[in-house]
Amino acid sequence: xxxxxxEVRSRILTADKLQDHNTPDAPGTVAPRIRExxxxxxxxxxxxxxxxxxxxxxxxxx
Numbered sequence: 001x002x003x004x005x006x007e008v009r010s011r012i013l014t015a016d017k018l019q020d021h022n023t024p025d026a027p028g029t030v031a032p033r034i035r036e037x038x039x040x041x042x043x044x045x046x047x048x049x050x051x052x053x054x055x056x057x058x059x060x061x062x
Contacts, residue, residue, distance in 0.1 A: 005045060006062030010035040014053035 012035040022029050039046040049055055
């Protein structure tokens with residue numbers, strides 16, 4: 001019996017500009033955020049990766 005993805009969660013770490021960074025006055029400039037733009041279709045998954053970003057994707061098999 002083949003398994004399929006039943007649920008997917010994703011987080012992204014990115015900023016508007018590559019040079020952006022956190023400072024004491026702006027500690028959340030670059031911070032992980034929930035990413036909603038993961039699509040599930042039968043037997044496949046799609047993820048768009050923006051420039052200069054790190055994305056994690058977790059899935060549950062059913």
